[in-house]
Amino acid sequence: MTSITGIIITLNEQDNIEDAIASLRPVCDEIIVVDSKSQDATVALAEAAGARVIHQAYLGDGPQKAFAVPQASHDWILALDADERLDPDAVAAIRALPLDDAQTAYRFKRRNFAGRHWIRAAGFYPDPVTRLYNRTTSGYLPKKAHSSVQAPQVVDVDAHLSHFTYRDLSHWITRIDQLSSRDAWAMKERGVTPSALRPSVHALTAMLRKLILKGGILQGQDGMTVAMTTAFHAYMKYAKLNELYENERAGDNR
Structure with a gap:
């Protein structure tokens, strides 16, 4: 081999x-x-x-x-x-x-x-x-x-x-918190700018993709869980990106 x-x-x-x-x-x-x-x-x-x-x-x-x-x-x-x-x-x-x-x-x-x-x-x-x-x-x-x-x-x-x-559903939420912070950092590193609309738009798009395009609406609790957590992750990473810029501006103004 x-x-x-x-x-x-x-x-x-x-x-x-x-x-x-x-x-x-x-x-x-x-x-x-x-x-x-x-x-x-x-x-x-x-x-x-x-x-x-x-x-x-x-x-x-x-x-x-x-x-x-x-x-x-x-x-x-x-x-x-x-x-x-x-x-x-x-x-x-x-x-x-x-x-x-x-x-x-x-x-x-x-x-x-x-x-x-x-x-x-x-x-x-x-x-x-x-x-x-x-x-x-x-x-x-x-x-x-x-x-x-x-x-x-x-x-x-x-x-x-x-x-x-x-490990369980609680850990799922904890991981979203961790990974969305890492995603926000990565987006800022590559120059993605803040936007008040992006968190909601990306969350809604993610939920519709999982529910409709991926068939989650027909797949019971698992389908809804995946759709909800994916939307939450999408929302939080863009909201945290906005927060990173806000904190940076606040630091510059001290």
């Missing part, structure tokens, strides 16, 4: 990092963790699990995921988020891949969970994500939020990642 380097980015992921590393072990000869100043046991647990830890202050989603790539020992890169796991069918599929074409990256189906509940409604499944690529031709776009792999061609693999996104 062709050698693969697994890469995981972390910030306070002590509850996830061991399982993420363990899921990569069957297919990766090397695992690198890029940690952005975790305050918990993430680093110690990663090192104890056999990963090589590189310390790097957070650069944004795409740049952070790309940071360790030049330091990898192998050209084939398998990137996981800390709360993702390779399912057994993904392990089997990766072992069977020829990995003889550097132009090809591989995309997997992702199963998103809230606690033990698999959320399939309103576009939450199959939620395809490209995770395996060759660094000589492909890599993460330099987007600071919600980056993705750009490759000459992408092949869909009929196999799964499990994404343990939220």
Whole structure:
């Protein structure tokens, strides 16, 4: 089997990092963790699990995921988020891949969970994500939020990642708070300007997309939950962007 380097980015992921590393072990000869100043046991647990830890202050989603790539020992890169796991069918599929074409990256189906509940409604499944690529031709776009792999061609693999996104509904709301703050920072970094209308417009658009275009209105509680939380996330990231500019102006006027 062709050698693969697994890469995981972390910030306070002590509850996830061991399982993420363990899921990569069957297919990766090397695992690198890029940690952005975790305050918990993430680093110690990663090192104890056999990963090589590189310390790097957070650069944004795409740049952070790309940071360790030049330091990898192998050209084939398998990137996981800390709360993702390779399912057994993904392990089997990766072992069977020829990995003889550097132009090809591989995309997997992702199963998103809230606690033990698999959320399939309103576009939450199959939620395809490209995770395996060759660094000589492909890599993460330099987007600071919600980056993705750009490759000459992408092949869909009929196999799964499990994404343990939220411990429960309360954690879902907490994560929206965290991620919307990060998204607002990333938007400001790339020069998105404040707007009084954007929070409401983007929230309404997100809700209609999930309810109507993605069929959430016909998918019961899960469909409504996805629509409501997606709209809330959209609203908060633009509201927080406005807040960042307000705080900056207030600082300039002191």
